Amino acid sequence: NKRARWMAVVTADAMAKTQPCWREKICVKNEVPYAGRGCCLKVMPKFHATQDDLHNRAPILKGVALAMNGLEYGPVPDGAPYLACCDLKIDKDRGVVDPGFRARGDVARIQLYLNLKYGLPLTAAERAMYVEWSVEDPVDAWEADRNFLIRNLQGYGNPFVESASE
Secondary structure: OOOEEEEEOOOHHHHHOOOHHHHOOOEEEOOEEEOOHHHHHHHOHHHHHHHHOHHHEEEEEHHHHHHHOOOEEOOOOOOOOEOOOOOOEEEOOOOEEEOOOOOHHHHHHHHHHHHHHHOOOOOHHHHHHHHHHHHHOOOOHHHHHHHHHHHHHHOOOOHHHHOOOO
16 A cells, blocks of 8 residues: 555554553543554653654655554564565564664654653663764754754654754
8 A cells, every 4th residue: 555644663562562551451431441453542741742752753654654563663683575565674583673773873863752751661772772873874854854854743853853953
């Protein structure tokens, strides 16, 4: 499907996977306990904010979004097939998606921003990978312009984009 949509770069499950509201049935509706997205929206104010933050949204083809569903970002070994539409590689066996060299820095700066602003959990290895990706794929004009527009709409920019594009 060639239709584009705006996708959360850091998905709801990636943001909340370490939180009790995602794993444990700590919320109750109509006397029925539940967990997951709805529970996290109810008990975690920052959770809702991460999903609404425009810095966490990017245009993506619907089919690509479906292929990436539930995967974590990381390097995929050479030789893995690319999706026909783009630079992106997926390793379903490891549950990893590599956004490709042209998008790695963009993804990295979003991850680092969400970690700083909302406490997105990152391991030391993930943080090191995102810093490396940010250096390898510097801010380009499109990303700087996008940040400027989002800053005007939301009132704040992504400092990882702004510091790199000064």
